[in-house]
Amino acid sequence: MTTPYDIVIIGGGNAALCAAITAAEAGSRVLILEAAPKAYRGGNSRHTRNFRCMHSAPLGPLIESYSEEEYFGDLMKVTDGKTHEGLARLAIRTSEECLPWMQEHGVRFQSALSGTLSLGRTNAFFLGGGKGLVNAYYRTAEKLGVKVIYDASVTHLEVEDGKVVFLDYSHQGRSHRLSPAAIIVAAGGFQADTDWLARAWGPAAKNFLIRGTPYNRGVVLADLIDQGVEQVGDPTQCHAVAIDGRAPKFDGGIVTRLDCVPFSIVVNKDAQRFYDEGEDVWPKRYAIWGRLVAGQPDQVGYVIIDAKSLNLFMPSVFPPIKADTLEELAKKMGLPAAELRKTVDTFNASCGDTNGFHPTELDGVTTTGLIPPKTNWARPITEAPFYGYSLRTGVTFTYLGLKVDENAQCSIGNRPISNLWAAGETMAGSILGQGYLAGFGMTIGTVFGRIAGKEAAEYAN
Amino acid sequence: MQIDLIQEARRQAEVCNACRYCEGYCSVFPALHANRAFSDGDITQLANLCHNCRGCYYACQYTAPHEFDLNLPAALADVRHDSWEVYAYPSQIARQFQKNGMAIAAATITGFALLFAAAKWLGQGHGIGFYAVISHNMMVAIFAPAFLFPLFSIGISLRRYWTATEGQKIKVKHIAQAFSAAANMRNLSGGHGNGCNFEDKDRFSQARRVAHQLVLYGFLLCFASTSSGTILHYLFDMQAPYSLLSLPKLLGVPGGIMLTIGTIWMVLLKFQADPNLGAMAAWGGEVAFIALLGFVAFSGLALYALGSTAVMPTILALHLGAVLSFFLLMPYTKMAHGFYRLAALVRDAQRTSG
Numbered sequence: 001m002t003t004p005y006d007i008v009i010i011g012g013g014n015a016a017l018c019a020a021i022t023a024a025e026a027g028s029r030v031l032i033l034e035a036a037p038k039a040y041r042g043g044n045s046r047h048t049r050n051f052r053c054m055h056s057a058p059l060g061p062l063i064e065s066y067s068e069e070e071y072f073g074d075l076m077k078v079t080d081g082k083t084h085e086g087l088a089r090l091a092i093r094t095s096e097e098c099l100p101w102m103q104e105h106g107v108r109f110q111s112a113l114s115g116t117l118s119l120g121r122t123n124a125f126f127l128g129g130g131k132g133l134v135n136a137y138y139r140t141a142e143k144l145g146v147k148v149i150y151d152a153s154v155t156h157l158e159v160e161d162g163k164v165v166f167l168d169y170s171h172q173g174r175s176h177r178l179s180p181a182a183i184i185v186a187a188g189g190f191q192a193d194t195d196w197l198a199r200a201w202g203p204a205a206k207n208f209l210i211r212g213t214p215y216n217r218g219v220v221l222a223d224l225i226d227q228g229v230e231q232v233g234d235p236t237q238c239h240a241v242a243i244d245g246r247a248p249k250f251d252g253g254i255v256t257r258l259d260c261v262p263f264s265i266v267v268n269k270d271a272q273r274f275y276d277e278g279e280d281v282w283p284k285r286y287a288i289w290g291r292l293v294a295g296q297p298d299q300v301g302y303v304i305i306d307a308k309s310l311n312l313f314m315p316s317v318f319p320p321i322k323a324d325t326l327e328e329l330a331k332k333m334g335l336p337a338a339e340l341r342k343t344v345d346t347f348n349a350s351c352g353d354t355n356g357f358h359p360t361e362l363d364g365v366t367t368t369g370l371i372p373p374k375t376n377w378a379r380p381i382t383e384a385p386f387y388g389y390s391l392r393t394g395v396t397f398t399y400l401g402l403k404v405d406e407n408a409q410c411s412i413g414n415r416p417i418s419n420l421w422a423a424g425e426t427m428a429g430s431i432l433g434q435g436y437l438a439g440f441g442m443t444i445g446t447v448f449g450r451i452a453g454k455e456a457a458e459y460a461n
Numbered sequence: 462m463q464i465d466l467i468q469e470a471r472r473q474a475e476v477c478n479a480c481r482y483c484e485g486y487c488s489v490f491p492a493l494h495a496n497r498a499f500s501d502g503d504i505t506q507l508a509n510l511c512h513n514c515r516g517c518y519y520a521c522q523y524t525a526p527h528e529f530d531l532n533l534p535a536a537l538a539d540v541r542h543d544s545w546e547v548y549a550y551p552s553q554i555a556r557q558f559q560k561n562g563m564a565i566a567a568a569t570i571t572g573f574a575l576l577f578a579a580a581k582w583l584g585q586g587h588g589i590g591f592y593a594v595i596s597h598n599m600m601v602a603i604f605a606p607a608f609l610f611p612l613f614s615i616g617i618s619l620r621r622y623w624t625a626t627e628g629q630k631i632k633v634k635h636i637a638q639a640f641s642a643a644a645n646m647r648n649l650s651g652g653h654g655n656g657c658n659f660e661d662k663d664r665f666s667q668a669r670r671v672a673h674q675l676v677l678y679g680f681l682l683c684f685a686s687t688s689s690g691t692i693l694h695y696l697f698d699m700q701a702p703y704s705l706l707s708l709p710k711l712l713g714v715p716g717g718i719m720l721t722i723g724t725i726w727m728v729l730l731k732f733q734a735d736p737n738l739g740a741m742a743a744w745g746g747e748v749a750f751i752a753l754l755g756f757v758a759f760s761g762l763a764l765y766a767l768g769s770t771a772v773m774p775t776i777l778a779l780h781l782g783a784v785l786s787f788f789l790l791m792p793y794t795k796m797a798h799g800f801y802r803l804a805a806l807v808r809d810a811q812r813t814s815g
């Protein structure tokens with residue numbers, strides 16, 4: 001069967017679009033198959049806000065410099081060394097030329113931010129966020145003649161003798177088959193398939209919320225792995241953070257985050273504390289709280305603060321539950337009131353001198369004799385009104401992915417598949433074994449999307 | 462104020478405050494992020510800082526069908542129009558015209574009729590040119606109050622706005638900052654210099670900015686032309702009609718051309734744009750107002766061109782009738798937005814520079 005397209009790209013997020021634009025500029029006829037309807041196009045990329053970028057001198061919105069060594073060092077810290085050095089350095093080094101490329105292709109950056117994250121040197125923030133970026137790329141791609149089909153979910157790639165011979169996708173209830181010269185997979189992880197998550201994690205995963213798109217269900221990933229295409233990454237691992245328990249099941253995105261844990265005590269549904277809330281500043285801790293909450297009964301936690309802490313953190317999208325007494329708060333939140341009272345009293349009694357309290361740095365204001373301790377920002381919870389938020393585990397992405405080489409090419413039985421490339425979240429496990437560095441997801445997608453687009457175009461033309 | 466409109470805008474502002482992705486688009490977001498909770502006055506001020514460029518709609522990951530259902534441009538437009546209605550003096554009149562294109566048309570036709578009547582029965586002048594149709598004194602008798610009353614009315618409105626948004630004592634630097642923002646429509650640049658998303662979904666373009674500048678500067682030139690005519694008349698005893706190289710015509714002809722082109726362009730853009738991202742209920746009123754403004758300009762130009770022909774008296778009555786309704790309706794139509802916008806910019810300058 002012949003296809004009017006040289007290259008079919010599976011997915012419609014950042015990695016897919018960078019690949020599509022690059023391939024189209026190299027003269028290929030490109031088709032994007034995006035599983036989501038147009039209103040939800042752009043996968044998790046539509047929820048992003050920034051891109052981490054190496055630079056030797058001020059670049060676009062980025063100030064000062066951020067060297068390859070420093071960037072790589074930051075990455076090694078968060079992944080505990082579980083990083084593929086060659087691919088990571090490739091991503092880091094190439095990120096510098098990506099920023100001007102992004103601008104040339106329509107992406108606009110914020111100049112200065114009032115937000116709390118102090119990432120002005122390392123991360124470039126998109127004006128309008130990831131959806132603004134995705135919109136700009138779709139405009140650019142369409143101008144280059146790239147065709148996009150929405151509501152087009154790829155169901156199968158037939159791998160035969162080290163080559164993909166055709167792919168199937170469903171669109172408007174009908175199945176279609178295409179045999180393009182080259183294929184690029186940029187379909188994200190599998191976190192939206194909670195059954196799969198539950199198989200990997202146990203039944204607790206059914207209670208997880210998915211922070212991003214419901215369309216990243218890992219269909220293509222599973223299909224390729226089943227056929228023996230090389231995989232990488234721990235299937236039981238996902239990046240999960242603690243978010244507001246009232247967030248929607250899917251697509252809650254950035255606004256569901258809660259930054260108040262360091263100024264609170266967090267209890268489980270039995271009103272018992274379970275971890276040091278003040279271990280470190282929140283940007284360094286929010287990712288472990290996803291797991292901590294996942295380990296509690298019903299996978300839920302409850303944050304309790306009092307009036308003096310209310311204005312210390314970024315406002316969140318849902319208002320806190322408010323009550324004049326702890327008992328009333330317990331009742332409103334469905335917690336055992338007497339137990340909550342006891343936990344708070346015990347905590348309060350173990351707080352010491354709070355004069356050194358400093359909300360934005362590790363202040364050493366700690367509890368004594370309490371298990372688990374609270375090692376910073378430990379101030380007694382005494383001032384009415386009291387406020388509470390529920391916490392749930394919010395999954396950002398999964399680590400299991402397709403293994404690629406420095407050309408973003410997939411392989412089978414240690415031999416490259418001649419016409420299959422992968423980019424973005426779906427191959428990020430090739431670089432990151434665990435952990436995550438803010439803004440690196442978009443770096444991987446942009447760098448490897450462009451590599452995949454270039455390689456596929458060279459092959460197809 | 463309509464509580465439900467304010468409440469909806471507040472709900473959306475709270476989502477934006479937790480998100481902050483749109484910070485760089487315009488001055489609404491920095492002002493929004495400066496608060497944790499929003500009083501009715503805060504929401505009114507934010508609404509009047511917004512100029513409906515729609516950048517924050519197309520970039521928003523929470524627009525319908527998402528359950529957060531963000532449409533900040535529309536929510537703010539609804540509050541904005543409501544505030545103009547409520548603060549207008551007398552506000553009953555605003556209710557008639559703000560959203561109602563038919564009412565504006567009817568008022569305009571009444572204006573025509575009045576001027577025809579004036580020309581036919583009253584004050585037939587002994588002067589030359591236009592004053593042969595309507596005497597100068599007659600014109601003054603009609604237009605002086607028609608010009609002064611709207612200014613008085615808008616003054617009251619702005620006072621009401623200032624109280625509602627808890628404005629402070631105004632300093633020169635506030636005004637300077639506001640005028641510089643308005644003069645180059647800094648906020649219409651979209652924060653990145655590529656303009657706004659108005660007529661073609663998420664594509665950025667300068668069309669609306671340029672069209673609006675044509676209207677604004679065209680209007681100011683026409684206004685200057687009329688003023689210079691008045692000065693010539695009273696101070697130098699030089700009476701209309703003026704020659705092509707006179708000040709009124711040097712200002713008025715380019716002004717009229719800019720205003721005519723600008724208004725036609727604005728209406729075309731409005732027809733292309735998605736009405737769901739603006740104040741739906743006010744759409745008709747806005748288009749009718751732009752049409753009226755365009756007609757003022759066009760009939761003025763026609764008067765220059767055909768001033769010495771037999772159709773002149775008819776055109777003069779049409780032109781002056783349109784001018785009359787334009788001025789009288791000023792506090793109750795889209796024209797009021799210019800005053801509120803300046804007030805909002807001054808108010809915002811107080812926030813940023815203290």
Ligand SMILES: Cc1cc2nc3c(=O)[nH]c(=O)nc-3n(C[C@H](O)[C@H](O)[C@H](O)COP(=O)(O)OP(=O)(O)OC[C@H]3O[C@@H](n4cnc5c(N)ncnc54)[C@H](O)[C@@H]3O)c2cc1C
Pocket residue numbers: 010011012013014015016033034035036041042043044045046047048049050051052152153154155186187188189211212213215216217218219220253254395396397423424425426438439440441442443445
């Ligand atoms: C709330 C949130 C905030 C984030 N913020 C940041 C940030 O600020 N910076 C950063 O670097 N990273 C961030 N990330 C991570 C980032 O989103 C990802 O690393 C990045 O978007 C991955 O891009 P991608 O193109 O690989 O995948 P995606 O953008 O997820 O795109 C995958 C695409 O594949 C499509 N698809 C899936 N299955 C199929 C199929 N079978 N057939 C056809 N199409 C299919 C999907 O519809 C989607 O369009 C964030 C993630 C979340 C959830």
Ligand code: SF4
Pocket residue numbers: 128129476477478480481482483484517518520521522523531533
């Ligand atoms: S309009 Fe949407 S994307 Fe922009 S700040 Fe508000 S919630 Fe965020």
Ligand code: SF4
Pocket residue numbers: 483486487488489490510511512513514515516517518533534537
């Ligand atoms: S529509 Fe434009 S001016 Fe209004 S809030 Fe959104 S970005 Fe700002």
